[in-house]
Amino acid sequence: MDVREHDGGRGAVASPPNEQVVLLDPAGRAIGAQDKRTVHGADTPLHLGFSCYIFDDRGRLLVTRRALHKRTFGGVWTNSVCGHPAPGEPLRAAVMRRVRRELGLAIGLPRLVLADFSYYASMNSVAENELCPVLVAHALGSTLSPDPDEVADMEWAPWSRFATQVADGERTVSPWCRAQVDALGALGDSPERWPDAPPALLPAAVRW
Structure with missing residues (x-):
């Protein structure tokens, strides 16, 4: 099912109050936290x-367009989802x-x-200034209910076509997505065969 056919009527979901992001030193060690809003x-x-x-299940990538009013790169197409682990939150739990x-x-x-x-x-x-580990995940089912405060549009795109369009400049995406697509392409043509990265290479502040 194309995501444009879904029922997205759940309404806006506000960010939790005082949501914190982890501040880092150049070596990736936590040095504090700051309100996400600021x-x-x-x-x-x-x-x-x-x-x-x-x-x-068909090997298609969920591509999202950032909400138009977002302070950074509003209205720009990008990867499926981005975010910030809360202080002390394991990385995979933060993604889910x-x-x-x-x-x-x-x-x-x-x-x-x-x-x-x-x-x-x-x-x-x-x-935007991040140490930003990249993960892949498999969608369980096809039901989506996007938060309009975060997502303006979505589509499923075959990975090979998407990666080629980004590499050739035919498709404009966020700067981080463009760089990530280059790095992911170096892992191979088939996302399901991309090797797991060693968690030891993660920034020191990450809980795995």
């Missing part, structure tokens, strides 16, 4: 994030929490494929 600005501190790529809240989707246990990915990107004087 962490992004012109001089965003280095902090802990994650990206997840969700595939269905975020997928459920943002997409209303159940997934299997995420697999770590890029442990040491990091990026910096800026748009309209608001920056």
Whole structure:
């Protein structure tokens, strides 16, 4: 089922009050926490994030378009979901929490494929600055109920076509997604055969 056929009428789901993100030193060690609502600005501190790529039974990738009003890269197409582990929260638990809240989707246990990915990107004087492990997950079922505060649109795209379009510049995506697609492509053409990354390569602040 194409995601555009789903019933997305659950309404907005507000972010939890005082949601915290983990601040990092250059070596990836936790040095504190900051309210998610205030962490992004012109001089965003280095902090802990994650990206997840969700595939269905047909090997298609769930691609999402960020809500238009988001402070960073609003309206831009990107990978399935991004987020931030809370202080002390295990990485895979954070991914599953975020997928459920943002997409209303159940997934299997995420697999770590890029442990040491990091990026910096800026748009309209608001920056993203993250150590951002990348995981893949399998969608359990096809029911999606996206949060309109986070997601403006979605589609399922065959991975090979999506990766080729991103590489050739035919498809515009977020800066982190573009860099991640390059790195994932180096792992092989088949997402289900991408090797697990060693958790020992994760930033020191990550709970695995």
